[in-house]
Amino acid sequence: MTHQENTGGALRTRFTETFGVTHPVVQGGMQWVGRAELAAAVSAGGGLGILTALTQPTPEDLAREIQRTRDLTDAPFGVNLTILPTISPPPYDEYRRVVVESGVKIVETAGSNPAPHLPLFKEHGVKVIHKCTSVRHALKAQAVGVDAVSIDGFECAGHPGEDDTPGLVLIPAAVDRLTIPALASGGLADGRGLAAALALGADGVNMGTRFLCTREAPVHDSVKEAIVAGSERDTNLIFRTLRNTARVARNSVSDKVVEILDAGGSFEDVRDLVAGARGRKVYEDGDLDAGIWSVGMVQGLIHDIPPAGELVGRIVDEAVGVLRSRLALAADAG
Numbered sequence: 001m002t003h004q005e006n007t008g009g010a011l012r013t014r015f016t017e018t019f020g021v022t023h024p025v026v027q028g029g030m031q032w033v034g035r036a037e038l039a040a041a042v043s044a045g046g047g048l049g050i051l052t053a054l055t056q057p058t059p060e061d062l063a064r065e066i067q068r069t070r071d072l073t074d075a076p077f078g079v080n081l082t083i084l085p086t087i088s089p090p091p092y093d094e095y096r097r098v099v100v101e102s103g104v105k106i107v108e109t110a111g112s113n114p115a116p117h118l119p120l121f122k123e124h125g126v127k128v129i130h131k132c133t134s135v136r137h138a139l140k141a142q143a144v145g146v147d148a149v150s151i152d153g154f155e156c157a158g159h160p161g162e163d164d165t166p167g168l169v170l171i172p173a174a175v176d177r178l179t180i181p182a183l184a185s186g187g188l189a190d191g192r193g194l195a196a197a198l199a200l201g202a203d204g205v206n207m208g209t210r211f212l213c214t215r216e217a218p219v220h221d222s223v224k225e226a227i228v229a230g231s232e233r234d235t236n237l238i239f240r241t242l243r244n245t246a247r248v249a250r251n252s253v254s255d256k257v258v259e260i261l262d263a264g265g266s267f268e269d270v271r272d273l274v275a276g277a278r279g280r281k282v283y284e285d286g287d288l289d290a291g292i293w294s295v296g297m298v299q300g301l302i303h304d305i306p307p308a309g310e311l312v313g314r315i316v317d318e319a320v321g322v323l324r325s326r327l328a329l330a331a332d333a334g
């Protein structure tokens, strides 16, 4: 795969300039999904593809996955480091060391304060995008020195936080107070979304669900077909009562988890239902009721399974079209 550009429009933003990518379109970290094939396809299409570090069982496996991505594309790509509270944490410092020793120059952090990672990354010229879900966390990340933030609205797949602020309010509220580039994330899937994000003051978009439903996403076709068939109403919010909310596909397992927790159950009561190994089976075997799997409301806007690189170009072309025609016409009429 060589570094190709779409034939149509182009959008230059502070994000494309700071991170050296062609298009302001990022594929966010996705557990079990952010592997070499997908990240390379997005980056080769001019976006920013991101490998998910913890999808690799060991730091050595991550080093191999980084090399595999390099073998597929010469375009820049990043690595996601998701820091979650857990009883036996993975060796984050070793994953971090692999990133810098491999020469990767872009990292997406998520889950908790990025500060402990920044000294090593800064020392090696690695730029950091921190993903967060509130204005206060975005400001904190800026204060500790990240290069950009990705701001997930309530619509997003995965962890939307506990404030329930949708992107339409969260993104402008954040950019009003930030000086570093910001990516709008959550609920975005097409050129209208990218144009809207730019209109709200963001410097680009970050997407998960849309890239999960692409040809290179390493998941069973049934998952992609379910996303195409799914509507914006087909997600569940689990772990609300535990204040660790996650937006996932509505299925028999997530319905059960919501029911148990709403009835006063504890994490122990749902531990088996939410086990990562069960969720992984969904992606591998295509059994949509095997466990919990992440998906966003934006599935209601997804109607096809395109190659990821082509999708990046299509989204940019659409956004340029919206900005040049629809919005320009509306402004002229005024």
Ligand SMILES: Cc1cc2nc3c(=O)[nH]c(=O)nc-3n(C[C@H](O)[C@H](O)[C@H](O)COP(=O)(O)O)c2cc1C
Binding pocket: 027, 028, 029, 030, 031, 033, 052, 080, 082, 109, 110, 111, 131, 152, 155, 156, 157, 158, 159, 185, 186, 187, 188, 206, 207, 208, 209, 210, 212, 293, 294, 295, 296, 297, 298
């Ligand atoms: C299948 C899946 C797995 C995800 N895993 C992670 C993860 O491990 N770390 C992380 O920071 N975000 C994760 N996310 C969140 C995405 O990076 C992104 O922030 C989110 O999907 C944006 O919302 P959208 O799906 O509406 O585009 C995941 C999303 C999906 C769909």
